Amino acid sequence: MIKVDNVTKTYEVNKISFNALEGVNLNVNRGEALLLRGHSGSGKSTLLSILGGLLKPTLGKVEVNGISLGKIPDDHAALFRRAHVGFIFQKYNLISDILVFDNVIAPLLPTDISFKECALKANTAMKIANIFHKKDQKVLTLSGGEQQRVAIARALVHEPLVLLADEPSANLDPNLTKDFLNEMEKIKKMGKTIVIASHDEILFNSSLFDRVITLEKGKICDFN
Numbered sequence: 001m002i003k004v005d006n007v008t009k010t011y012e013v014n015k016i017s018f019n020a021l022e023g024v025n026l027n028v029n030r031g032e033a034l035l036l037r038g039h040s041g042s043g044k045s046t047l048l049s050i051l052g053g054l055l056k057p058t059l060g061k062v063e064v065n066g067i068s069l070g071k072i073p074d075d076h077a078a079l080f081r082r083a084h085v086g087f088i089f090q091k092y093n094l095i096s097d098i099l100v101f102d103n104v105i106a107p108l109l110p111t112d113i114s115f116k117e118c119a120l121k122a123n124t125a126m127k128i129a130n131i132f133h134k135k136d137q138k139v140l141t142l143s144g145g146e147q148q149r150v151a152i153a154r155a156l157v158h159e160p161l162v163l164l165a166d167e168p169s170a171n172l173d174p175n176l177t178k179d180f181l182n183e184m185e186k187i188k189k190m191g192k193t194i195v196i197a198s199h200d201e202i203l204f205n206s207s208l209f210d211r212v213i214t215l216e217k218g219k220i221c222d223f224n
């Protein structure tokens with residue numbers, strides 16, 4: 001499902017080059033749940049962004065669901081994201097003064113699917129993410145955990161095979177983190193491939209993950 005082959009991502013700041021990722025190799029099978037851990041600055045968000053087609057690698061190859069992302073033009077990358085991946089951002093990136101329903105349906109509106117079908121898909125995604133009962137409320141009236149469930153619904157609405165989440169428990173208390181993990185178990189059972197970046201101990205001990213991978217200074221330092 002995901003193939004990362006010798007990927008390096010170089011940033012240049014003040015004319016100094018810096019490798020945020022260096023020679024990363026990684027395969028994730030369909031239906032697998034993978035936890036990406038590592039200290040702050042180790043490259044977790046960079047790697048997730050590359051898997052989601054939000055950033056391009058400087059060197060190396062990346063393939064997600066058969067699509068090669070290494071040199072994909074930006075407009076194709078946007079189409080790729082719409083078709084293949086759901087991304088749950090650390091800050092959720094929701095529009096807070098519009099309804100939950102409108103946030104969730106938004107990714108479908110630029111497509112040629114009829115509004116009626118979009119609404120059905122949005123309702124289904126909200127039910128999966130356990131936020132359907134709040135569909136007619138503005139996001140700004142929701143708690144942090146509820147907002148995250150809106151972000152999950154929005155990430156699922158186009159039925160992607162791959163779900164990526166960056167520090168999903170950063171704004172949650174331990175009980176809500178457990179709820180989040182239960183949601184992810186449900187989504188995993190639907191056959192989705194899940195990659196989550198986190199440095200939260202609660203996630204390290206979760207049975208959700210088939211594999212935990214540690215990044216250190218842009219390199220994968222162990223497998224288990």
Ligand SMILES: Nc1ncnc2c1ncn2[C@@H]1O[C@H](COP(=O)(O)OP(=O)(O)OP(=O)(O)O)[C@@H](O)[C@H]1O
Binds near residue numbers: 011013040043045046
């Ligand atoms: N746009 C950018 N320009 C220059 N350097 C960057 C850029 N984005 C990230 N970096 C650097 O790349 C390294 C990896 O950053 P990244 O955000 O991937 O780390 P992370 O593991 O997600 O950290 P955290 O746990 O704090 O979220 C960091 O040293 C960061 O400063």
Ligand SMILES: [Mg+2]
Binds near residue numbers: 166
């Ligand atoms: Mg990060």
